[in-house]
Amino acid sequence: MSTKIKNIRHFLTFLIVCLVLSSCENDNESSQVAIVDGFYSLDNRTSPPTENKDKGYPGDLVKAEGAGLGNVKSIEFDNLVNVVFNPALNSDKSVMFNVFFDEKKGSRFGVQKLKITKASGEVIVSDFEILQPKVVISEKFEPIIPKVGTMVTVNGMWFFNISSVKFAGVPVNFTRVYSSSLTFIVPANAIVGGDVEITTPGGTAKRFLDIDQGFDLYRVADFDGGGLRPNKNWNKYGDANSLTYPSAGGISGIYAELTWTGARANGYNGCESNAGSALLNASATDATKAFYIIDVNCGGAIGTKIDLLIVDSDGGNWAYRYTIATTGWQTIEAKTSDFGANYDPANQGQGDVNPSKINQVKMTIAQNAGTVNPSKVQWDNIRFKVLR
Structure with a gap:
């Protein structure tokens, strides 16, 4: 029995010594001055991932490395934003946390003070830069297809420090509603959709926005191979002198040119495209809502008078007269x-x-209406616009 008691006493003595040594070791750790060698984050936006020192993007996992970092009580950015971290990942040599960002709580981008407070009250303050991510533009515009001259809302993320907003390459005035949305007016002169571009310190993001012009556009001919009548197979008739398809000096590539030099054998002149199926939809029955649009130039023959002709499937010929009073392309x-x-x-x-x-x-020169002699008309980009 005495032998067993002796052994128990020896074991208790051993435990007491271990506890004392452990206590002394803990005292040494807690008394060690905390030092941070650096904050390291991994940027998974690059391939391969990039390691950043003393900076990171919102959400990035950061590892603070140094000594005396045990028993961390709190982590703060700018003395405003508390960072949630897992104490189980905290050791004397490191502490890990995610870059927290909340605009409502005062988060901001740029270099700021990162404060680590230990349970002992010791404070470590270091500089850390929160990097601004590239803007994210969502697919959801409001409305999805806005009309020209109306407001559109762009939704997304990271709408901070915006330096410019462009639509179809042209800067537009905008209003930042929040970090996840902004608004601008679709230009009234826009004729097709285009990219919305938002530029911030994080870079430039783009997303295509379609638009509703409030009308349907029917392109008839552009003489470059586009439109409902793409071929350059117009035929001249009457007293017309020449019909050619130059490219120099055009408004957009190749154009058509008709000349009249004074002949009067027929009493009229002109040229016509090939006929075919109807150019507009069957629903376009209101002539007050359908517009004929064409780009013209007189090629220096100021005073040329032209009659624009449209023909219907019933054989009707309808005319509109226009005097080209100045040189240069006009619509x-x-x-x-x-x-x-x-x-x-x-x-x-x-x-x-x-x-x-x-x-x-058809295109004609009004040779009997006091037009100059010789006369010339150049034209391109024939289209119809029908209001909805």
Whole structure:
């Protein structure tokens, strides 16, 4: 029995010594001055991932390395934002946490003070830069397809420190609603959709935005191979002198050119595209909502008078007169309800053309209306616009 008691006493003595040594070791750790050698984060946005020192993006996992880092009580950015961390990952040599970012709590981008407070009250303060991510633009625009001249809301993330917003390459005024949305007005002169570009210190992000012009556009011919009548197979007739397809000096590539040099054998002149199926939809029946649009130039023959002709499937020929009073390319836009019947621009008493039946376009020089001699008309980009 005495031997067993002796052994128990020896074992208790051993435990007491271990506890004392352990206590002394803990005292040494807690009394050691905390030192941070650096904060290291892994940027998974690059391939391969990049290790950043003393900086990181929101959400990045950061490992603070040094000595005396045990028993961390709190981690703060800018004395405002507390960082949630797992104490189980805390050791004397390191502490791990994620870069926390909450605009409502005062988070910001840039270099700021990162404060680590230990349970003992010791404080470590170091500089840390929160990097701004590239803007994320979501697919959801509001409305999805906005009309020209109206407001559109762009949704996404990281709308901070915006230096510019562009639509189709053109800067637009914008209003930042929050870090996840902004608004701007779709330019009233926009004719097609384009990329929305948002630039911040994080870079430039783009996403395509389609638009509703409030009308349907029907391209007839651009003489570069586009449109419903893409071929350069127009035929001249009457007293016309020449019909050619130059490219130099055009508004957009190849264009058509008709000349008249004074011949009067027929009493009229012109050229015409090939006829075919209707150019507009069957629903386009209101001539007050259908517009004929064309780009023209006189090629130096100022004073050239032209009659734009549209032909319907019933054989009707409707005319609109225009005087090219200045040199240089200009755009004519006329309601089809303003076209006169039977080749006569002034004949407004026989109703209007049914736009849905238009199947051919012609160009003529009004040689009997006091036009200059010689006359020249150049034209391109024939299209119809129908309001909804």
